Amino acid sequence: MNAAAKRISRLINLTATPLLAVGLLAGAMQSANAGSLTVDIKGDVLDKGTVMLALYKKDDKWMGKATDGRVIPAKKGGVSVTFDDVPEGEYAISMYVDENNNGKLDANGIGIPIEPYAFSNDASGAFGPPSFAQAKFVVGKEKTTHVINLK
Amino acid sequence: MDRRAFFKSTGAAFAASALPLGALQSAAVHAQGISADKLEFDPTLTPLRGFHGQDVSCERAQIEGRIPDDLRGTFYRNGPGLFERGGMRYEHWFDGDGYVNAWKFTDQGVAHQARFVQTRKFIAEQQANVFLVPAFGTAITAKMPVRSNDDVNTANTSVVRLGDRLLAMWEGGSATALDPETLETRGLVTWAPELKSMPFSAHPKIEADGTFWNFGTFLGKMVLYHISASGTLLRHAVFDAPSGGMVHDFAVSQKHIVFVMPPIGIDIKALRDGKGIGQAMTWDANTSTKVLVVEKADFSRRRILELPAHMVFHFGNAWEENNIIRVDYVRSQNLSVFDEWMRKGMRGERTPSAQSHPAFLRIDLNRGRAELTHRNENVEFPRVDPRVVAKRNRSIFYPFAENQKDNSLNSVMRLDVDTGKTDRFSFGASALVEEHVFVPKRGSQREGEGYLIGVGFDLKRQQTFGTVFDGSNLAAGPMAIIRLPYWVPTCFHGNFHASNA
Ligand SMILES: [Fe+2]
Numbered sequence: 001m002n003a004a005a006k007r008i009s010r011l012i013n014l015t016a017t018p019l020l021a022v023g024l025l026a027g028a029m030q031s032a033n034a035g036s037l038t039v040d041i042k043g044d045v046l047d048k049g050t051v052m053l054a055l056y057k058k059d060d061k062w063m064g065k066a067t068d069g070r071v072i073p074a075k076k077g078g079v080s081v082t083f084d085d086v087p088e089g090e091y092a093i094s095m096y097v098d099e100n101n102n103g104k105l106d107a108n109g110i111g112i113p114i115e116p117y118a119f120s121n122d123a124s125g126a127f128g129p130p131s132f133a134q135a136k137f138v139v140g141k142e143k144t145t146h147v148i149n150l151k
Numbered sequence: 152m153d154r155r156a157f158f159k160s161t162g163a164a165f166a167a168s169a170l171p172l173g174a175l176q177s178a179a180v181h182a183q184g185i186s187a188d189k190l191e192f193d194p195t196l197t198p199l200r201g202f203h204g205q206d207v208s209c210e211r212a213q214i215e216g217r218i219p220d221d222l223r224g225t226f227y228r229n230g231p232g233l234f235e236r237g238g239m240r241y242e243h244w245f246d247g248d249g250y251v252n253a254w255k256f257t258d259q260g261v262a263h264q265a266r267f268v269q270t271r272k273f274i275a276e277q278q279a280n281v282f283l284v285p286a287f288g289t290a291i292t293a294k295m296p297v298r299s300n301d302d303v304n305t306a307n308t309s310v311v312r313l314g315d316r317l318l319a320m321w322e323g324g325s326a327t328a329l330d331p332e333t334l335e336t337r338g339l340v341t342w343a344p345e346l347k348s349m350p351f352s353a354h355p356k357i358e359a360d361g362t363f364w365n366f367g368t369f370l371g372k373m374v375l376y377h378i379s380a381s382g383t384l385l386r387h388a389v390f391d392a393p394s395g396g397m398v399h400d401f402a403v404s405q406k407h408i409v410f411v412m413p414p415i416g417i418d419i420k421a422l423r424d425g426k427g428i429g430q431a432m433t434w435d436a437n438t439s440t441k442v443l444v445v446e447k448a449d450f451s452r453r454r455i456l457e458l459p460a461h462m463v464f465h466f467g468n469a470w471e472e473n474n475i476i477r478v479d480y481v482r483s484q485n486l487s488v489f490d491e492w493m494r495k496g497m498r499g500e501r502t503p504s505a506q507s508h509p510a511f512l513r514i515d516l517n518r519g520r521a522e523l524t525h526r527n528e529n530v531e532f533p534r535v536d537p538r539v540v541a542k543r544n545r546s547i548f549y550p551f552a553e554n555q556k557d558n559s560l561n562s563v564m565r566l567d568v569d570t571g572k573t574d575r576f577s578f579g580a581s582a583l584v585e586e587h588v589f590v591p592k593r594g595s596q597r598e599g600e601g602y603l604i605g606v607g608f609d610l611k612r613q614q615t616f617g618t619v620f621d622g623s624n625l626a627a628g629p630m631a632i633i634r635l636p637y638w639v640p641t642c643f644h645g646n647f648h649a650s651n652a
Contacts, residue, residue, distance in 0.1 A: 106345075109389035110372040112299050114347040122296045151271075151296065 034085040035142045039093060040078060043150030045116040047076040049099035055083060058090040062132040067091075074099075086144075092135035093120040095148065116150045184282075184289050185240040185498055192499030195559070195583065198608055198615070198641040199496050201234040201247055204277055208264040209635055216631035218256060218619060221593040222602055224649035225331070226254040226617070228585075229310040229319055229353075230642030232267060234497065237281040243288025243429050244493045248273045249307035249319050249327070250640055251334050252606075254617055254633070257650075261617065261633045268306040268319045268327055269336035287323075288429030288493075299348040300324035300369070301339055308353030309644035313363060314382035316340070320353035322399065323369065323428075331648070342376065342384040349374050353644060354400040354466070359538045364408065364447075368398045370417065375408065375450050388450035393441045397432065402469035402478045403541045408445040409469050409478050411512065413462045414438040415486065434486045436460050442521050444476070444514060456514065456521040462486060463510070467533035470543040474516040479547055479568070481531055482510035482523070503557040507531055509549065509566060526566075528573070529558050532586035532644070536598045536622075545569055546599045548622070550584045553577040560584050563603065563618075565625055576625045582607045582616070589622055590647045599623055602630075604647065608638060615639045 041051060051074050054066035070081045074097055096105045096117035108114050120137050123130035137146050192200055231247025234240055241247060249268035254261055267273055275295060276283050283294040284303045297303060306319040306327040317331040318340065325348060328337040341347045350367025357363050361380025366373060377386040392398075394412040402409045414435040421431035439457040446452040467479040483505050492504040510525040530549035539545075546567060550560040553575070562577035563584060578584065587605030595601060603620040617633035 108345055108347055108349050109374055110349060110369050112348050114299075114344070117298065118296065124293060124297045149296070151298070151302075 033088045033141055035088065035140055035144055037083040037086045037091070037139050038143070038145045039081045039083075039120075040145060040147045041080070041095065041118075041150060042078045042147060043116065045097060045150050046074040046078060049074045049097050049115075050101055051079055051081075051095060052098050052105075053081060053093060053095040055086075056092050056094070056132065057087075058132070058136070062092065062135075063094065063129055086139050088139060088141055090136045091120070091139055092132050092137070093146070093148065094129065094135070095119075097150065118148050118150050120146055120148060122149050184291065185242055187235045187238045187240040190240070190499050193501040194613065195501055195608075195610055196496055196499055197613055198638050199234075199244065199499070201640050202232050202250065202267075203235070204233055204267060204273075206264075206266040207637060207639065208262070209637070210262050211259070212261045212263055212617070213634040213636075214260060214631055215634065216619075216629060218261065218631050218633075219592075219602060222590060222604075222619065223256050223258075224590075224647055225312075226256070226588070226604055226645060226647045227310040227312070227317065228252040228254070228606060228642040228645030229268075229306075229308060230640055230644075231305065231307045232265075232640040233273075236276060239282060240497065241282075241286055241289045242494055242497055243286070243427070244497060245307070245429060246286035246289050246305070246427075247307055247640070248276075248305050249321070250642075251310050251317075251319055251329060252639060252642060252645070253334055254606075263617075263633075263635055264334060265639055266334040268329065270304055270306050270327060271301065272303060272305060285425075286427055288427045290425045290427055290430065292425075300350065301348050304339075307643070309646070311355060311357070311646045312648040313378070314380075316382060320351060320355075322352045322354075322367070323350050324348055326351050342378070343387070346374070346384075346387060351376070352398075352400070356401070356403040356540055357537065358403070358541050364403050366398070366401055366408075366410070368392055373398075373410075375445065377447075386450070390450075390453070393443055393455050397428075399464045400466045400480075402466040402480070403447070404469035404471040404476050404478075405541055406447055406471060407469070407476055408447055409476060409512075409514070410441075410443040410445075411458075411463050411466075411478070411480060412441040412443060414440060414460045432486060434460075434462075436485065442512070442514065444516070454516075454519070456519065458512075458521055458523055460485075461523075464507075465531065465533055467547045468535040468540060468544045470539075470541065472543070476512075476514040476516065478512040478514065479533065480510050480512070481507045481533055481549070482525060483507040501557060501559075504559065506558055509533070509547070511568075526571075528564065528566075529555075530564065531560060534586065534588050536589045536591060536601065538591055539598050544598065546622075548587055548589055548603055550587060550605070551575070553579075563587050563605065563620065563625055565599075565603075565622070574623075574625045576620065576628055578607065581611060582609050584608075584618070585642055586644055587618070587620075588645065588647055590649070593649075606642065608641070609634075613638055 055068040119135040123134040232250025233248040252265040301324040304324040317329040318326040325339040355365035363378040365376045373392040416433040418431045442456040462483045469478040487505045495502040508525045529552040551564045552558045553562040565574040584607040591601040603622045619631040
């Protein structure tokens, strides 16, 4: 492996801790300044498989353990996910469509994902995922809707 | 969906992959590029101005001389055809969108048609009328998500017929299938699910029986493809490349696949800072140029030899006898042609390009030695008779520069590799020529018996023309000149597909 490839693998070699007991954590997340967050995922590549979505807040390790997440069947035309009682603040989303339901984002022989994926803000990175700053958006006190366009 | 699968959710999933490799820059960078107004274009460079997305056609080109009765079929060519949008101009020739030309040779004469490949990039940018994605040699802030190589695929480098498809090829991503008759875009070609979006070079090698070999390289990884004459993937392999940079072309002999890999590095920091791949390339003169020899029968059997640092883009052919492989290509000193000449050319400034010479590599597999010799003619775009690909060849055909101070190609040449003799024709100061390809005479069995056909640009008329030479007598001058009533953007490469007799 050459230096460039090593650098890339370092950049993305983030140990993701399983999203432990997301449901159990949900109660603890309620606070006075909490709103709801609806994520609309649009695109013509949602006709098969499962949408895997992870929600990160600012203090989380981006691309590591997420604050919350959803696993929902893909649906032609688009899917919508709502998180209730999300404390105000900055968040970012990473998501992909597990088209063959094998529980992972499949990649081709040189490591490029071959299942649809996206980040909030429709951010794309350079030789690695985009930064939290590129993908972040604000959840306010009331209702927030964020749209992600899968191609 | 069980929860367990979710636990391996997105963070972990992304950790295993090198995403999004097509995204060649971060969002913080401002777009660069040349301001399109006020450019004073040298008239010899008119075809580098490019088009604005329009398709052109001419049903009956004017013919001077005579087209041979057995020259029937379509001469396909491809090159970057569009360089400007919204007042902004690309900085590098390689950046333009693929523009496929078809010169149809029929009993009625020669018809010409050219169409832009409808890539995802082209369609989106055509609608927006600004560049939306980063280019190879121009830093442009992405205005739409770039999630794989194919999101920046321009399909602009060559074109070849394979089965019932016409493949418009780039090198950093998938081939794009077109309709061979109408040039309509059908879509990206995926050879196998795990090969989706993989690099596929624009220089496949096709043996006389149709066996189709190709490769791809990307940041230290290589892929090899063995494809049948009808276009079915037979075998492939992915492995680590012995050097990280760009590999543009290769050669195939009877039993081996040969790569010559110049010491090009990629400055990954420059990439992350928003440079295009072409801008992030580095040249390490202190390292060697690596020769990688792979066995055709077993892609896992590979060996590496070394040569002093030099640059290569294009190969003619390879063949072997008694464990000695002979490879011919065109060598140059370093990357200067790439940087300086192309960048100036895109501004319409005519400037001398670096010299490049016929080179001959001898690989002794028994002794593990590689030796390189070269001639002094100034050439590019070597081609051989398609009947001798991966077999012993006697001739190599090149465009070359005769008495040209700036090394621009104004002539064609056949080199007899056995005797070292050449057969040449020059257009002098009246025209510049592109790659020329060899078309065998119908019914002939002998190498070199046939026609050499190509494209040129008439400097005075400011029009593109086609050429037909007798492949065994170039010095006699073209048998036919096919004049188009317009100019078209300069192409890189192409291939002739004979129609059934
Ligand atoms: Fe080329």
